[in-house]
Amino acid sequence: MIKKKKIIVGNWKMNVDILPEAKKLVSGVKKKTSKIRKTEVVFCPPFVYLQGIAGMMGRGSTAKWKLGVQNVSTEDVGSYTGEVSARQLKQFNTAYAIIGHSERRKMGETDEQINKKVLATLRAKISPILCVGEQVHDEDGAYLEVVKGQLTKALKGVAKNDILDCVVAYEPVWAIGATVAMNSHDIHEMTLYIKKCLRDIFGSFAGSVAVLYGGAVNPTNIEDIVRDGCVDGVLVGRDSLDVVNFSEIVRIVEEIK
Ligand code: PGA
Secondary structure (H helix, E strand, O other), rough: OOOEEEEEEEEEOOOOHHHHHHHHHHHHHHHOOOOOOOOOEEEEHHHHHHHHHHHHOOOOOOOOEEEEOOOOOOOOOOOOOOOOHHHHHHHEEEOOOOOOHHHHHHHOOOOHHHHHHHHHHHHOOEEEEEEEEEOOOOOHHHHHHHHHHHHHOOOOOOOHHHOOOOEEEEEOOOOOOOOOOOHHHHHHHHHHHHHHHHHHHHHHHHHHHHHHHHHHHHHHOOHHHOOOOOOOEEEEEEHOOOHHHHHHHHHHHHHHH
């Protein structure tokens, strides 16, 4: 059986001020990761850079470097000032769209909107990277219900045929931007739990949906996070803005398997 590629997503957030800097970041990472075979790197820049860097990505589903976005409209077309549709994003060969990131949920994004965004993204043949994660990892385990609820609501109405095109990023909110990531044992447990939830909703085949971890991932902790092969990749914030650190994360993941 061909092993699935690990996915390393770089979420630039609202960083990088000018296009030349964006290009430099992409070309720097490409140069340092040119030999990857078992890993897929996804750059998620602000919308304004998509056109400028789209040509630097590979073509087709087996490309080493792919383009992603950090948000998408709930709608396909129409009078929605300031919004960008998945349909429009497709022209830049956008392969992925981060949806429901905790920073967007904090700005007021609801489960219903997240669900609509997932469906709009799938209609445009872009893979949603659905972010879920609890605010607090409480001792009573209430976080399990929180994550299950987020998954169930966000994936409502997704066809069985489409679920394998989805990616889930488990990002405990308290670990995002923190100095320390969640410990690898808990990451492993949550990854298995998310896969179980997906199987319960869609059937046993949904256990092969890619589940990533995000929150304070860096070159020092990446080995521990991916070593046992449970997570299918990582979502990186801060360190995706640093050519050396991001490339090092990719290198370590590539060498582990
Ligand atoms: P971080 O961000 O790597 O800076 O913790 C992760 C994220 O927000 O996805």
